[in-house]
Amino acid sequence: MQLIKGGRIVEDGFARVADDAPVPDRLPVIVPAARFLAEADAFAAREAPTGVVWPNDRRVAELAPYLDRLALVGLVFPVFRDGRAFSQARLLRERHGFRGELRATGQVLRDQFLFMLRAGFDAFEVTKDADAAAFAQAARRYSVFYQPTGDGRVTARASRVGRPARDSLERDSLL
Amino acid sequence: MTSPLHQKIKVTGPVVVTANRLTDGAVIYRTASGQWTTELPGAAVVTTSDAAMALLTAARAEGVRVVDAYVAPVDLSHGKPRPGNLRERIRAAGPTIRLPAPEAANVHVCA
Amino acid sequence: MYVHDAFDRRLIAERVEEFRDQVRRRLSGELNEDEFKLLRLLNGVYLQLHAYMLRIGIPYGTLSSAQLRMLAHVARRYDRGYGHFTTRQNIQFHWIKLEDLPDAMADLARVGLHGIQTSGNSVRNVTTDQWAGVAPDEIEDPRVWAEVVRQHVTLHPEFTFMPRKFKIAVGTAAHDRAALRIHDLALRLHRNEAGEAGFEVMVGGGLGRTPFLAKTIKQFLPKHDVLSYVEAVLRTYNQFGRRDNAWKARIKILVHDLGAEAFGREVEQEWQSIKDGALALDDAAVAEIAARFRYPDYERLADDPVELKEARAGDRRFETWHRSAVARHRLPGYAIVTLSLKAEGETPGDATAAQMDAIADLADRYSSGEIRVGHEQNLALPHVRQQDLYPLWRALDAIGVATPNVGLVSDIIACPGLDYCSLANARSIPIAQDLSRRFRDGDLARDLGRLHINISGCINACGHHHVGHIGILGVEKNGEEYYQVTIGGRADEEAELGQLIGPAVPYGEVANVVEDIVAAYVELRERPGEIFIDTVKRIGIEPFKERVHATH
Numbered sequence: 150m151q152l153i154k155g156g157r158i159v160e161d162g163f164a165r166v167a168d169d170a171p172v173p174d175r176l177p178v179i180v181p182a183a184r185f186l187a188e189a190d191a192f193a194a195r196e197a198p199t200g201v202v203w204p205n206d207r208r209v210a211e212l213a214p215y216l217d218r219l220a221l222v223g224l225v226f227p228v229f230r231d232g233r234a235f236s237q238a239r240l241l242r243e244r245h246g247f248r249g250e251l252r253a254t255g256q257v258l259r260d261q262f263l264f265m266l267r268a269g270f271d272a273f274e275v276t277k278d279a280d281a282a283a284f285a286q287a288a289r290r291y292s293v294f295y296q297p298t299g300d301g302r303v304t305a306r307a308s309r310v311g312r313p314a315r316d317s318l319e320r321d322s323l324l
Numbered sequence: 325m326t327s328p329l330h331q332k333i334k335v336t337g338p339v340v341v342t343a344n345r346l347t348d349g350a351v352i353y354r355t356a357s358g359q360w361t362t363e364l365p366g367a368a369v370v371t372t373s374d375a376a377m378a379l380l381t382a383a384r385a386e387g388v389r390v391v392d393a394y395v396a397p398v399d400l401s402h403g404k405p406r407p408g409n410l411r412e413r414i415r416a417a418g419p420t421i422r423l424p425a426p427e428a429a430n431v432h433v434c435a
Numbered sequence: 436m437y438v439h440d441a442f443d444r445r446l447i448a449e450r451v452e453e454f455r456d457q458v459r460r461r462l463s464g465e466l467n468e469d470e471f472k473l474l475r476l477l478n479g480v481y482l483q484l485h486a487y488m489l490r491i492g493i494p495y496g497t498l499s500s501a502q503l504r505m506l507a508h509v510a511r512r513y514d515r516g517y518g519h520f521t522t523r524q525n526i527q528f529h530w531i532k533l534e535d536l537p538d539a540m541a542d543l544a545r546v547g548l549h550g551i552q553t554s555g556n557s558v559r560n561v562t563t564d565q566w567a568g569v570a571p572d573e574i575e576d577p578r579v580w581a582e583v584v585r586q587h588v589t590l591h592p593e594f595t596f597m598p599r600k601f602k603i604a605v606g607t608a609a610h611d612r613a614a615l616r617i618h619d620l621a622l623r624l625h626r627n628e629a630g631e632a633g634f635e636v637m638v639g640g641g642l643g644r645t646p647f648l649a650k651t652i653k654q655f656l657p658k659h660d661v662l663s664y665v666e667a668v669l670r671t672y673n674q675f676g677r678r679d680n681a682w683k684a685r686i687k688i689l690v691h692d693l694g695a696e697a698f699g700r701e702v703e704q705e706w707q708s709i710k711d712g713a714l715a716l717d718d719a720a721v722a723e724i725a726a727r728f729r730y731p732d733y734e735r736l737a738d739d740p741v742e743l744k745e746a747r748a749g750d751r752r753f754e755t756w757h758r759s760a761v762a763r764h765r766l767p768g769y770a771i772v773t774l775s776l777k778a779e780g781e782t783p784g785d786a787t788a789a790q791m792d793a794i795a796d797l798a799d800r801y802s803s804g805e806i807r808v809g810h811e812q813n814l815a816l817p818h819v820r821q822q823d824l825y826p827l828w829r830a831l832d833a834i835g836v837a838t839p840n841v842g843l844v845s846d847i848i849a850c851p852g853l854d855y856c857s858l859a860n861a862r863s864i865p866i867a868q869d870l871s872r873r874f875r876d877g878d879l880a881r882d883l884g885r886l887h888i889n890i891s892g893c894i895n896a897c898g899h900h901h902v903g904h905i906g907i908l909g910v911e912k913n914g915e916e917y918y919q920v921t922i923g924g925r926a927d928e929e930a931e932l933g934q935l936i937g938p939a940v941p942y943g944e945v946a947n948v949v950e951d952i953v954a955a956y957v958e959l960r961e962r963p964g965e966i967f968i969d970t971v972k973r974i975g976i977e978p979f980k981e982r983v984h985a986t987h
């Protein structure tokens with residue numbers, strides 16, 4: 150497993166802390182959701198950054214009151230085909246205004262990087278090393294986007310309006 | 325349907341291990357020498373659960389060349405193995421319906 | 436005709452290259468089959484019994500002659516010289532090699548065709564009325580809205596890994612030719628009391644093991660809110676649809692479990708937060724899409740030109756075909772012509788490469804280069820001058836697509852079934868072929884009138900058997916093919932699910948049972964004009980049950 154951040158492979162500055170393990174005071178940590186909610190005030194009082202891993206079957210609205218004290222939210226792809234965290238990511242970024250690190254965890258493969266970027270993820274725990282190495286290429290795979298999301302990429306619709314469909318396009322598109 | 329790997333295989337008669345070839349999807353059968361053949365008569369036929377499991381495990385270990393290996397029944401009443409059910413008959417022999425004839429244009433005609 | 440622009444074409448080209456890379460990674464072992472399967476399905480690539488299958492979507496059923504020629508080319512070059520049109524405005528090639536798929540897709544991309552999201556747990560090809568833009572009874576061309584939605588859901592970053600597949604249909608006509616209520620999400624354009632057009636939104640329809648007709652969750656949605664509302668529905672489903680059991684993962688189960696009202700409230704709440712955001716459509720955005728649908732330069736013509744009158748009076752075969760295959764166009768002097776892909780003894784929905792090429796040529800000559808694909812597995816030419824009908828018919832007849840059985844008992848809808856499909860319990864096509872021979876007598880078929888037979892080889896219901904007037908479902912009993920027969924289903928604006936007529940029967944009995952049902956109908960109908968489905972509605976299925984039981 151490799152961590153990608155800012156488009157590059159980096160060392161993970163956060164330590165994962167299990168439910169019952171002691172929390173080191175001066176180190177950035179990532180804790181499970183239940184523990185975070187149970188000890189939210191204690192985590193807020195820490196000096197070092199705190200992150201939480203939020204399960205994909207729980208509404209992210211529950212996390213909204215705490216977002217300003219969270220440095221990181223990890224969302225989970227238990228398997229490649231389970232896309233609930235895509236919705237959670239967009240809600241965190243676009244509705245709840247979360248600005249911290251949004252990390253994709255679980256089964257995270259090359260073929261979804263661009264979707265994840267578009268949904269608002271900016272950090273990726275990549276399952277296969279070869280996929281991590283191919284990150285930059287995968288992130289550039291497409292240059293056309295039909296949907297507006299919070300990532301700011303310009304959509305085809307925005308580019309088109311005001312430009313009439315040209316006859317030359319018609320000719321060669323119909324071949 | 326393919327039988328899931330973790331399940332114990334129930335074998336009540338002669339069986340073979342079959343799959344589809346990755347590159348083109350063609351129906352293939354596992355041979356006794358650990359190869360694959362498109363001809364059912366060349367397949368390794370086994371009759372016990374353990375032997376079927378061994379054949380299947382070896383076949384599945386070849387993740388790249390084959391897809392969805394599973395155990396299928398065969399009928400030995402005519403000597404050489406024949407497909408043991410309708411699905412396998414169709415897999416072995418192709419659709420039961422007449423397919424469109426290849427086009428004349430594609431056939432090389434000698435004057 | 437929709438005119439692709441540079442954006443549409445670039446996206447498809449980028450997709451082809453991505454898939455080429457995925458195939459390469461699969462062949463080298465970098466991707467395992469579980470991973471690759473998910474990716475290939477998102478490109479319409481299945482592994483069937485004998486080979487790979489490629490499914491190409493035909494958005495809103497509209498094809499140009501250049502596109503149809505390209506389909507013929509792919510059939511010839513990469514497959515076995517034919518293709519199969521499905522019940523969802525798709526075409527399938529059943530013999531394609533994995534190694535050849537990237538090249539085949541690159542060829543298709545040159546004319547804007549692709550298999551993106553024709554499978555997998557994504558939003559599938561958005562379908563609509565195959566007579567869109569030419570039907571006399573539509574409020575406006577539904578393809579504009581289908582295209583607005585299609586673009587939005589294509590490679591949607593949030594909704595490509597949903598619990599299950601998601602099918603959307605759009606309709607704008609009084610008569611539903613798009614089978615709206617069997618879709619996960621259906622948008623029906625209608626006018627409110629103030630005369631404004633807006634969408635009725637229906638969710639949770641679908642066939643399969645647990646069939647449901649879609650329920651209305653919003654009576655009137657302003658047109659410009661369509662994307663935000665679709666987004667809200669998809670987001671609700673993506674988060675809360677079941678993922679623990681594939682049989683319970685469709686939105687219909689979520690809607691059923693929550694109740695349509697509660698589901699609607701959840702959607703409404705989500706929608707309120709996004710409706711005024713980036714998805715609100717303005718007139719310019721809609722106009723931009725609408726401008727890329729081109730219509731022929733129609734001539735000012737009158738109905739029933741003398742050429743047509745003479746031909747109908749002088750040629751009985753033509754007259755018979757005309758009654759069956761020609762429908763009213765919204766403009767006088769024009770006609771919509773259905774091409775039957777249901778010749779006697781043939782595979783429903785199959786067309787050879789030679790037929791496709793010939794139809795493309797005829798479309799150029801007689802239909803402004805445009806062809807339509809309907810969910811009954813037939814094709815149509817939407818812009819034919821009535822004065823050209825006679826020569827067109829002769830040409831269609833010569834290539835075997837003028838069987839005068841449109842909408843009749845031998846116009847059978849059938850899925851590929853066990854002859855191709857790895858999920859099948861039983862064969863569909865030979866049953867259809869057998870029935871088409873039994874009901875070959877055109878006079879009898881015309882006397883029976885409108886009667887839809889639908890056949891599926893398993894409960895996945897690709898042949899829409901639940902909504903066939905007579906539905907036939909393949910099941911398996913002790914390794915043998917058996918078939919359940921239902922009657923009373925229909926897919927139009929009065930949609931109903933069929934009811935079982937008795938226990939399943941073996942392969943050899945199916946055609947006999949259907950003949951008995953038809954014989955019972957002839958006896959039980961009130962008058963010759965009462966069509967089968969109306970008779971069933973009037974008297975229920977019991978009298979039919981009794982008749983079938985008496986003989987089997």
Ligand code: SF4
Nearest residue numbers: 850856859892893897
């Ligand atoms: S209904 Fe079943 S048998 Fe027919 S095509 Fe669909 S999955 Fe295959």
